[in-house]
Amino acid sequence: MSNNVEEKLFQNRYLLDKENTHIRIKNLDLCRTSCSQPCTFSCPAACYEKTEDGNIELMTDGCLECGTCRIICPNNNLEWSYPRGGFGISFKFG
Template structure:
């Protein structure tokens, strides 16, 4: 089962703006790109050609692992605005 299938049953109330942001210049210099490894929802993808970190914030599970794993402390991590984001039915 791939990550999209795993995320499929979840309900989200998606905001039009991202609650996660990075400085791409810093990402460019980052060798490990740990955010792409630890995120349980595969939110982060490094696009080598464009030199940008693609952030699919709409899939975020709001765990915070990316912020802690980032060696450059480059992820501006906030909670989504009240009542936005993921809504768990089981927890």
């Protein structure tokens, strides 16, 4: 049995809801100008990425629905909800 985190995460299944993004950044300017951008290094699924021009790109594919980004954002700059029923992550345990 493997103890590699990436391999374990890969066993989860994710159904993307293309019509509804369950996390949305309210104000992208705040991300660039008034934040040390902790979401880029605290999300376990690497959903937040800093672009070359200093902006933040959010891709919710693979989101583990852990809520870390919501708690850690110092500007309360996220609209966060769980995906609609049937969408999102399906965890494989063991």
